[in-house]
Amino acid sequence: MEEELRYKLKYTYGEDFGTGYFKYGPISLGESPRITQSRGLILRDLPESVKMLIPPDVARRGIVVGDEVSKYLSSTRDMVRNLKYPLHDGIIRKDDDDSWRVAKELARFGLSSFYEQAAGSGDFKGFLVVMSLSALSPDYMRERFIDMHMEINQEFQGNMIRAVTAIDQPFAVAISEKAVTCMVVEAGHGNIQIVPISYGPIRDGIVALNRGGSETNAITREILKDAGYSDLAKDEYVVEAVKREAGLVPRDLGAAVKAAREDPARFSIKIKVNPLVTVELNELSWTRFLIGEVLFDPTHDEFKSYVQQGRFSIEDVTMGDMVFYGEMNLADAVISSVRKTPVEIQDKIVSNIILSGGAFNWRAPPSLSDVAVGSVDKVKLMIGNKVPDLLNRLNIRMVKDPQYSVWKGAIVYGYALPLSVEWNDKTKEGWIFPR
Numbered sequence: 001m002e003e004e005l006r007y008k009l010k011y012t013y014g015e016d017f018g019t020g021y022f023k024y025g026p027i028s029l030g031e032s033p034r035i036t037q038s039r040g041l042i043l044r045d046l047p048e049s050v051k052m053l054i055p056p057d058v059a060r061r062g063i064v065v066g067d068e069v070s071k072y073l074s075s076t077r078d079m080v081r082n083l084k085y086p087l088h089d090g091i092i093r094k095d096d097d098d099s100w101r102v103a104k105e106l107a108r109f110g111l112s113s114f115y116e117q118a119a120g121s122g123d124f125k126g127f128l129v130v131m132s133l134s135a136l137s138p139d140y141m142r143e144r145f146i147d148m149h150m151e152i153n154q155e156f157q158g159n160m161i162r163a164v165t166a167i168d169q170p171f172a173v174a175i176s177e178k179a180v181t182c183m184v185v186e187a188g189h190g191n192i193q194i195v196p197i198s199y200g201p202i203r204d205g206i207v208a209l210n211r212g213g214s215e216t217n218a219i220t221r222e223i224l225k226d227a228g229y230s231d232l233a234k235d236e237y238v239v240e241a242v243k244r245e246a247g248l249v250p251r252d253l254g255a256a257v258k259a260a261r262e263d264p265a266r267f268s269i270k271i272k273v274n275p276l277v278t279v280e281l282n283e284l285s286w287t288r289f290l291i292g293e294v295l296f297d298p299t300h301d302e303f304k305s306y307v308q309q310g311r312f313s314i315e316d317v318t319m320g321d322m323v324f325y326g327e328m329n330l331a332d333a334v335i336s337s338v339r340k341t342p343v344e345i346q347d348k349i350v351s352n353i354i355l356s357g358g359a360f361n362w363r364a365p366p367s368l369s370d371v372a373v374g375s376v377d378k379v380k381l382m383i384g385n386k387v388p389d390l391l392n393r394l395n396i397r398m399v400k401d402p403q404y405s406v407w408k409g410a411i412v413y414g415y416a417l418p419l420s421v422e423w424n425d426k427t428k429e430g431w432i433f434p435r
Contacts, residue, residue: 355397
């Protein structure tokens with residue numbers, strides 16, 4: 001056992017397949033994984049003039065992924081139609097071959113980044129890979145991801161991977177937080193997963209919302225257009241920068257908007273994206289609160305003008321047996337999830353609600369503390385307004401590193417799971433070893 005743990009301390013390897021970003025790397029990285037965009041550019045139908053500019057090994061593979069994509073977009077602008085974001089709401093459709101190709105290349109890219117150094121060690125027998133996927137992903141996805149890793153292992157003559165396992169993203173968060181009975185609210189780029197946990201996910205209690213970081217980007221884009229920055233609104237880098245700097249979560253949207261309209265100078269902001277690009281929100285400074293509020297409650301009247309003009313929409317989506325609710329506010333979603341759990345553990349669940357994911361990473365400037373809050377206080381206020389009797393029982397907290405908590409939990413899970421535990425199709429636990 002001691003030898004096994006020593007091996008795991010070097011070669012446990014975590015993967016967090018998020019809708020917006022892919023986080024990856026071995027346990028030796030410590031607190032932070034490597035991170036790259038969850039996307040790929042498929043290099044098909046290239047003109048000869050472009051082929052000459054692409055390195056032979058890249059041309060041979062016919063695909064580039066992650067942040068590397070930006071190197072090739074400028075020279076293959078007509079190929080943007082082949083730019084794929086494989087995960088939508090944490091899911092890849094069974095028949096979406098291009099997306100599966102991108103997902104596999106992301107995994108291969110990550111593993112190969114560390115393989116050469118690991119293979120140079122005398123004790124290396126392959127990485128112990130822990131894949132973290134959405135709690136909403138269907139069985140075929142987990143099976144396909146496992147097969148995908150086995151194929152990658154074969155590319156490296158069977159020396160890349162010693163064993164592979166899978167874990168739900170919210171359960172990984174609970175493990176990283178050492179929480180046995182809790183609720184994890186995981187807000188990523190594509191969706192919000194609300195998952196009650198008691199020694200494992202309570203699947204009947206899972207509630208999914210069809211919004212996340214992508215919706216905060218979408219409303220930011222419309223605000224930029226209204227502020228006279230239509231050209232910049234087309235640039236995702238600018239949209240992200242403005243969202244992060246300008247976005248505010250209101251204590252109460254109506255009161256916050258009223259205060260900002262009465263005194264726009266107090267809420268105005270100037271964002272220097274780079275030495276050549278500056279964005280200012282002055283008279284429209286009240287819209288800063290829309291950026292944060294859309295994640296928590298998109299049903300307010302302030303959003304209706306965008307919806308009526310066809311500039312913004314969030315709809316319910318059904319995938320398999322799961323409904324992703326578009327407009328359900330976060331408090332109703334949390335309360336609905338708790339009600340679907342056994343009554344005897346409901347008090348324990350509401351006393352340990354954990355917020356995770358980059359979409360919850362908001363700042364509340366001290367100078368605006370009368371109208372702006374962080375995510376923890378926002379959720380507490382919303383639930384307290386719905387069910388005042390819950391206020392004294394609520395305990396809501398944010399993970400230390402919202403963006404990396406899933407990867408950390410995957411690493412801890414891989415380290416703790418004995419190699420003697422083989423994969424069980426019923427419990428979806430255990431290690432799978434290459435044949």
